[in-house]
Amino acid sequence: MKTHQQRTTSEEKPLAPAVTSRLLIQTTSVSQTKPSRRSSFQVADNLLASFKYAWAGLSYALYTQRNFRVHLLIATLAVSLGLGLHLSSIEMAIIVLTTSIVLTMELLNTALEAVVDLTVQQTYHELAKIAKDCAAGAVLISAFGAVLIAGFLLLPPLWALF
Numbered sequence: 001m002k003t004h005q006q007r008t009t010s011e012e013k014p015l016a017p018a019v020t021s022r023l024l025i026q027t028t029s030v031s032q033t034k035p036s037r038r039s040s041f042q043v044a045d046n047l048l049a050s051f052k053y054a055w056a057g058l059s060y061a062l063y064t065q066r067n068f069r070v071h072l073l074i075a076t077l078a079v080s081l082g083l084g085l086h087l088s089s090i091e092m093a094i095i096v097l098t099t100s101i102v103l104t105m106e107l108l109n110t111a112l113e114a115v116v117d118l119t120v121q122q123t124y125h126e127l128a129k130i131a132k133d134c135a136a137g138a139v140l141i142s143a144f145g146a147v148l149i150a151g152f153l154l155l156p157p158l159w160a161l162f
Contacts, residue, residue, distance in 0.1 A: 061110050068106045071143065075099035078150045085157040095153060098146040105142045109135040 044050040061068040082095050112135045120128045 057107065057111075061107055065106065065110055067139070068103070068110070071099075071102050071106050075103060078146075078154065081154055081158075085154065085161075087153060087157070091153045094149060098142075098149045102139070102142045102146045105139045109139050 044053055062072070078095050078099055079092070082092050087095070113132055116128045116131050
């Protein structure tokens with residue numbers, strides 16, 4: 001049985017030519033005042049382009065990630081319920097902040113999963129599993145915290161209605 005070190009070195013794939021040239025450009029441009037971005041993929045030239053790429057990421061998550069849609073639906077319900085119950089500005093800010101954290105964590109989880117999948121491709125690796133599981137755990141913790149906060153802020157006024 002091979003050790004982890006032996007498996008890693010004997011099973012490594014050579015870098016693709018595009019990666020090699022990008023590394024070469026990056027290392028040679030360190031001495032320059034402005035690094036060359038010729039090989040970078042879709043670098044935003046202006047603020048509008050940055051927003052376009054950010055919107056593309058949000059759209060991707062919305063259309064492909066079921067959990068992002070679920071979190072977005074729950075966030076919308078929590079904010080709507082808070083507005084309907086006439087919560088204070090501070091309470092609404094807390095609800096918006098916590099739901100934003102959950103959505104952000106879901107986006108980071110999606111990004112990390114994509115990078116891990118790109119790295120390991122169609123193979124199983126224990127470290128890839130750990131990375132994905134920890135990212136999912138981070139989303140779970142943020143969602144649990146958001147549910148607790150929403151409960152503290154929304155349940156008393158709801159209870160008073162009944």
